[in-house]
Amino acid sequence: MSASHAPVPLYAFAMPDLLANLNPEQYAAVTLPDESALIVAGAGSGKTRVLTTRIAWLIEGGRVSPSGILAVTFTNKAAREMMTRLGAMLPINTRGMWIGTFHGLCNRLLRAHHRDAGLPSAFQILDSADQLSAIKRLLKANNIDDEKYPPKNLQYFINGAKEEGLRASRVDANDAFNRRFVELYAMYESQCEREGVVDFAELLLRSYELLDSNRALRAHYQQRFSHILVDEFQDTNRLQYAWLKLLAGEHSAIFAVGDDDQSIYAFRGANVGNMLDFEREFAVRHRIKLEQNYRSHGNILDTANHLISRNSRRLGKDLRTDAGAGEPVRVYEAATDQQEANWIVDEIRALLDQGMSRSEIAILYRSNAQSRVVEHALVAAGVPYKVYGGLRFFERQEVKHALAYLRLIDNPDDDTAFLRVVNFPTRGIGARSLELLSDTARLHQCSLAAAAPLLTGKAGAAVASFMRLIEQVRAETAPLNLPETVEHLLAASGLNTYYEQEREGQERLENLQELVNAAAAFAAEEGYGRDVPARSLPMAPGASAAPALTDDSDAVEVIDAGAPLVRQMTPLAGFLSHASLEAGDNQAQAGQDAVQLMTVHAAKGLEFMAVFISGLEEGLFPHENSAVEIDGLEEERRLMYVAITRARERLYLSFAQSRMLHGQTRYNVRSRFFDELPADTLKWLTPRIEAGARWGGARDNAGWGRDWFAPPSHIETALADKQRAADTGYRTGQTVFHNKFGEGTIIGLEGSGTDARAHVSFQRHGAKWLSLAVAKLQIVD
DNA sequence: GCCGGGCTAATTTTT
DNA sequence: TTAGCCCGGC
Numbered sequence: 165m166s167a168s169h170a171p172v173p174l175y176a177f178a179m180p181d182l183l184a185n186l187n188p189e190q191y192a193a194v195t196l197p198d199e200s201a202l203i204v205a206g207a208g209s210g211k212t213r214v215l216t217t218r219i220a221w222l223i224e225g226g227r228v229s230p231s232g233i234l235a236v237t238f239t240n241k242a243a244r245e246m247m248t249r250l251g252a253m254l255p256i257n258t259r260g261m262w263i264g265t266f267h268g269l270c271n272r273l274l275r276a277h278h279r280d281a282g283l284p285s286a287f288q289i290l291d292s293a294d295q296l297s298a299i300k301r302l303l304k305a306n307n308i309d310d311e312k313y314p315p316k317n318l319q320y321f322i323n324g325a326k327e328e329g330l331r332a333s334r335v336d337a338n339d340a341f342n343r344r345f346v347e348l349y350a351m352y353e354s355q356c357e358r359e360g361v362v363d364f365a366e367l368l369l370r371s372y373e374l375l376d377s378n379r380a381l382r383a384h385y386q387q388r389f390s391h392i393l394v395d396e397f398q399d400t401n402r403l404q405y406a407w408l409k410l411l412a413g414e415h416s417a418i419f420a421v422g423d424d425d426q427s428i429y430a431f432r433g434a435n436v437g438n439m440l441d442f443e444r445e446f447a448v449r450h451r452i453k454l455e456q457n458y459r460s461h462g463n464i465l466d467t468a469n470h471l472i473s474r475n476s477r478r479l480g481k482d483l484r485t486d487a488g489a490g491e492p493v494r495v496y497e498a499a500t501d502q503q504e505a506n507w508i509v510d511e512i513r514a515l516l517d518q519g520m521s522r523s524e525i526a527i528l529y530r531s532n533a534q535s536r537v538v539e540h541a542l543v544a545a546g547v548p549y550k551v552y553g554g555l556r557f558f559e560r561q562e563v564k565h566a567l568a569y570l571r572l573i574d575n576p577d578d579d580t581a582f583l584r585v586v587n588f589p590t591r592g593i594g595a596r597s598l599e600l601l602s603d604t605a606r607l608h609q610c611s612l613a614a615a616a617p618l619l620t621g622k623a624g625a626a627v628a629s630f631m632r633l634i635e636q637v638r639a640e641t642a643p644l645n646l647p648e649t650v651e652h653l654l655a656a657s658g659l660n661t662y663y664e665q666e667r668e669g670q671e672r673l674e675n676l677q678e679l680v681n682a683a684a685a686f687a688a689e690e691g692y693g694r695d696v697p698a699r700s701l702p703m704a705p706g707a708s709a710a711p712a713l714t715d716d717s718d719a720v721e722v723i724d725a726g727a728p729l730v731r732q733m734t735p736l737a738g739f740l741s742h743a744s745l746e747a748g749d750n751q752a753q754a755g756q757d758a759v760q761l762m763t764v765h766a767a768k769g770l771e772f773m774a775v776f777i778s779g780l781e782e783g784l785f786p787h788e789n790s791a792v793e794i795d796g797l798e799e800e801r802r803l804m805y806v807a808i809t810r811a812r813e814r815l816y817l818s819f820a821q822s823r824m825l826h827g828q829t830r831y832n833v834r835s836r837f838f839d840e841l842p843a844d845t846l847k848w849l850t851p852r853i854e855a856g857a858r859w860g861g862a863r864d865n866a867g868w869g870r871d872w873f874a875p876p877s878h879i880e881t882a883l884a885d886k887q888r889a890a891d892t893g894y895r896t897g898q899t900v901f902h903n904k905f906g907e908g909t910i911i912g913l914e915g916s917g918t919d920a921r922a923h924v925s926f927q928r929h930g931a932k933w934l935s936l937a938v939a940k941l942q943i944v945d
Numbered sequence: 946g947c948c949g950g951g952c953t954a955a956t957t958t959t960t
Numbered sequence: 961t962t963a964g965c966c967c968g969g970c
Contacts, residue, residue: 238959239960265959267959367960399959432958531956533956587946765957765958787957789956
């Protein structure tokens with residue numbers, strides 16, 4: 165019998181320990197009754213601690229068994245952290261618990277119920293790059309002009325639609341261009357279906373639909389997960405919110421933790437509004453604010469509080485600290501970006517001399533391109549540094565090649581994988597042969613692998629020999645465990661030989677060997693014995709195939725009584741999922757103790773003793789593109805807020821009068837954020853010159869962006885006429901022209917009057933929400 | 946099939 | 961400025 169039916173207190177006597185050292189707000193949050201609650205957790209307020217302690221407290225008090233918990237995060241790192249901390253608090257095995265990322269948990273769900281979800285048992289996950297190449301292939305196969313329908317945009321469009329919960333059949337299409345997009349979306353869906361692959365958004369949407377359409381399954385999970393805990397709630401998109409709501413049902417309690425002031429991912433679909441929707445729709449009675457900050461000194465917090473108070477529509481929050489005021493926030497104005505970089509390096513050297521370690525120092529910037537100057541200065545000064553945001557392990561080409569072979573072994577219909585390695589290493593299968601093959605496949609509506617035997621002639625022979633290779637590797641690896649399978653494949657595929665002969669192949673070879681290690685580590689971590697073949701399900705017969713859950717309640721029991729659901733995956737399928745869902749470390753160089761360089765976005769969730777925020781110039785930070793985005797300036801301000809609150813003791817702000825950008829010297833004005841910071845926490849190292857004095861005339865905050873992107877007057881006039889003509893004058897499906905982003909299609913409209921917004925899918929810039937009052941959109945007929 | 950020149954575009958990013 | 965992509969030539 166599963167533990168879920170008999171929750172038993174584990175260590176009742178340990179409870180005081182668990183709750184010791186919590187401040188009153190934290191305590192209140194952790195010990196809330198069994199109903200939905202919103203925890204507004206400020207930066208550095210012990211958010212993760214509250215989340216994990218809440219879980220521990222629920223389990224310990226016998227309110228729920230570990231299997232009744234579902235805890236969801238956005239990143240694998242956060243999920244791991246939660247499991248580690250929980251494991252330290254309670255003597256339980258956290259591995260079997262449903263703690264993971266949205267995508268990871270959805271993957272688990274779909275593996276367990278792949279049949280009900282309409283997926284093959286060995287379905288594979290496309291990462292963004294795979295998805296893009298699948299889309300390119302789709303366009304090519306159907307002779308579609310990729311100038312007119314850029315693959316990137318189609319990808320954006322498809323993912324955007326999925327994240328709104330919309331299948332192609334339900335997307336609005338009013339003009340020919342838009343209809344074509346929807347049509348391509350539908351074709352993409354059937355291509356994925358045929359190949360047995362799902363993209364990231366599909367994991368979410370598919371599992372949402374699975375629960376939505378299958379009453380028994382839904383009831384089962386709703387009942388099972390009586391407590392759902394969500395981290396970084398402000399980052400959830402609409403589909404994730406809907407998914408949570410569906411899973412919670414009528415009776416489960418959602419413990420949502422988030423910070424509206426740290427919402428910086430609107431551009432990828434995050435909807436802060438989910439916080440208020442949640443309060444309303446779940447009749448939340450408890451909103452608890454965690455405002456006690458354990459990270460930063462007073463001056464730093466005051467600076468952050470003051471800045472963010474400028475934002476409207478906040479839930480409202482002021483961070484406080486028991487630490488003293490500490491050092492003032494130092495501000496430096498440089499003549500050039502190079503001088504700015506040199507100053508930063510000088511200050512860093514002073515900090516290092518004082519004994520601060522390099523890894524406690526971070527240099528933050530708004531966009532990646534800004535790292536170059538700083539890197540130069542660091543190299544010149546001989547200061548070791550680490551840049552975050554490079555290629556990750558599973559994204560390296562040699563690793564992707566190897567994974568493609570593994571995928572083919574598991575699922576030969578995976579055309580993305582097929583095309584990636586059919587001629588790598590080269591085996592004389594050129595573009596001509598592949599064209600023939602893909603024509604054949606299209607004709608028979610089948611995968612490339614399935615079409616291979618139908619191909620005749622020289623091309624047919626070459627492809628057949630490749631298929632024999634795959635077949636042979638498949639047979640040879642049947643008895644092998646996961647790392648052995650990878651090892652064998654590296655040899656049999658010719659990848660090893662290829663990189664051995666390659667002049668600069670040494671590092672790639674090492675990465676391939678590292679892949680074997682990663683496979684071994686994965687197998688060990690998941691508890692697969694060395695004798696478990698990579699493509700077998702180590703379960704009792706009968707339970708190996710996930711029972712199809714229909715409206716038969718007996719079948720539901722089988723799942724609960726069986727082994728953990730993760731075992732519904734073979735080691736290989738699990739490893740491939742792992743590779744797609746967790747691309748690995750995001751750091752370029754490995755260096756031991758190094759100064760940390762990253763974008764502000766990448767710094768979210770981290771903290772450092774000393775933080776430098778560089779490039780604080782109008783157009784850069786706040787970024788000029790944000791000017792035309794809905795609430796763009798407020799999001800930039802939140803971004804600045806996140807940046808400031810990363811610092812524990814030292815905070816340095818800097819900007820440069822001129823900066824090399826896009827090969828040209830740009831002359832910038834200091835960021836408006838300086839005018840929004842409190843004067844008494846700042847210490848100007850260079851003379852502070854009042855805004856406007858240098859450039860003549862005050863800046864117009866209200867018209868953020870208006871001057872910069874004013875379209876030609878004839879467009880403005882035409883637009884004004886149309887706006888006067890009827891309401892906003894826009895409708896979805898219309899093709900519009902934007903002065904900066906070019907042509908796009910309106911895929912959604914919201915609000916009215918000055919608040920009216922349009923969701924526009926641009927051909928070259930992706931989908932953006934634009935304020936109709938600010939952005940000038942010309943209707944193209 | 947590979948190399949290199951020319952063209953283009955250049956926020957932020959996890960899964 | 962520079963990185964990535966495409967196309968043309970060998």
